[in-house]
Every structure is written in structure tokens, then in C-alpha cells.
Amino acid sequence: MENETPETPPLVLEDFIPYRLNKAAEAVSQRFASIYRDRYGLTRPEWRTLATLGQFGILTATAIGAHSSMHKTKVSRAVFTLEKRRWLSRKRDDIDRRIENLELTPAGRKVYADLAKVAHAFEAELLSNLGSKGEKELNAGLAALEAYFG
């Protein structure tokens, strides 16, 4: 007699950490992505570029990529789009002329400020739904992962 479905499947995805982590991250990301997409028509790489520049002020494209784990062509294209929208300006470095120093324009900073506010609200809303216990645990769990990878 054969079992169509094994009674104890070798791997239960719902219990598998990588799977759970991914699903949770994807769910959170998509919710947040719909916000900046609806508000400003930003893609994910564009939002990340904007946010990284907003946080650090002036950076090169390479630095943005390193910090946000984005491929350099992704950054290159995001920068191009943001520049077209006049939310970002480039300046060739005087000392090393391979480098471009990127900076948000006043208009870009405005968008950033608005989205930063929304981001905080989003995060607060999410965390409040987890409860203070859930929040602590999630934070600690992520910290553990970061300690391992970092």
C-alpha cells in the first residue's frame, strides 16, 4: 500500500526558518512598497537609493550599493531616474574624477522627509499590532541574525 502524501513529510515549509523569514519579509515589503509606489511612483531600488541618500547626505553610487546590498547597475538606473525627476544631483569629484558625488536636491529631500514620516508611521502601526512582546522578540531575533551575518 502506498501513501500519496507522506505522513511526516521530510520538510514542513511552514516550520522552515528561511521560508518563514522570506514570507514575512515579502509581506511587509510589499505593503510598504505599495505606499511609496502610490504616493510617488517609486520603485524599490529608487526608494532605497532615496532613503540611503536621505540618511547619509552625500554618497557615491558604489557606496549606495554597498550599503543597501544593491547591484551597481540597479543603483545606476535608480540614480538616473531620480536625477531625471530632479530629486537628486550629481557632481563629479574634483580629486577622483571617476566618482560622482550624489546628493538629494531640496525637492528630493522633501519627498524623503515625507516618506520617512510615513515609514515611521508604518513601522509603528506594524509593531503595535505585534504587541510589545512581539516587538521585543522580533527585534531580538533580527539582532541575532544580524550578529551572525554582520
Add this chain to the structure above:
Amino acid sequence: MENETPETPPLVLEDFIPYRLNKAAEAVSQRFASIYRDRYGLTRPEWRTLATLGQFGILTATAIGAHSSMHKTKVSRAVFTLEKRRWLSRKRDDIDRRIENLELTPAGRKVYADLAKVAHAFEAELLSNLGSKGEKELNAGLAALEAYFG
């Protein structure tokens, strides 16, 4: 006098939950992906399809997509590839002939069994590096997120 970098940037990405969650998930996923890619040349959608079928036995393409949050075209293409490799077989349903009942072949089950074993080892290794405290916290944090979304 102007500050190039704001002293207190409106949003610190390293502290922002969606960002941290994503980065952690991406790091874990890529490590694991490199395993099934190197071993069997599987893509992510293909692995997910294999794993879902391995767990549940017989499913339709739609069911696989629903369970693993994959777009139906993604599933369709993954099924096609797995079928070509003879790791998966289709059978039109006798009652509802729109439906295809998908099932792993013996060869497919073999691959699945191997990868399931590797997956458990991968997870165990990861968790051991988090420590039993980190493990508990991560589990609890994910559970909180799942409770909120589920």
C-alpha cells in the same frame, strides 16, 4: 552654516524593521539558494515547487501557487522545467479536466529527500549560530508576524 549630513536623519535604515527583515531574509535565502543551485541547478521557483509537492504529495499548479505565494506563471514555468527533467508528472483530472494533478516522480522524490535533509542541516547550523536564546526570539518574532498577517 549647512550640514551635509543631518545629525539625526529622519529615517535610520539599520533600525527600520522592514529593511532589517528584508536584509536578513535575503541573506539567509541566498545562502540556501546557492546550495540547491549548486547541487541540482534549481532556481528558486523550482525549489519551491519541488518542496511544496514533496510536502503535500499531489497538488494542482494553482494550489502550489497559493501555498507558496508564487504567481501562477512562475509556477507554470517551474512545473514545465521540472517535468522536462522528469522529476514531476502531470495527470489531467478525470472529473475536472481543466485541472492537472502534479506529483513528484521517484527521481523527483529522491532529489527532494536529499534537499530536505540538506535544508534541515542548513537550518540547524543557522539556529545553532543564533544560540538557543536567539532561536527562541526569532521563532517568537516570526510567529508574531505570522499571527498578524495570517
Add this chain to the structure above:
DNA sequence: AATAGATCGTCACACTTGCAACTAATATCG
């Protein structure tokens, strides 16, 4: 100073993905 090697950012190309349209089959409702 000259050559070789590394780095920055861009581009062409192939590959992956999602959306919308499509075929085939079933379900619903007058």
C-alpha cells in the same frame, strides 16, 4: 615616467518576471 592593474559608472545583451490576453473546461443562472 611608463606600464600594468584596479576601480567607477554605463551599456548591450540574455534571462527572469508579471500582466494581460488567450484556450479549454466547468459552473451559474435565467
Add this chain to the structure above:
DNA sequence: CGATATTAGTTGCAAGTGTGACGATCTATT
């Protein structure tokens, strides 16, 4: 019963992505 709507799965097409090559510039070695 018959017309319409819905569902399962595939495919064409457009958009997004990573790889590798490239020009330009800088660094290191001699």
C-alpha cells in the same frame, strides 16, 4: 437548456534584472 461568467493553465509582450564588456580614471610597481 443555453448564455454568460468563472476557473485552470499557457503564452506573448513589456519591463526589470544580472553578467560581462567597455571607456575613463586612478594606483602601484618599476
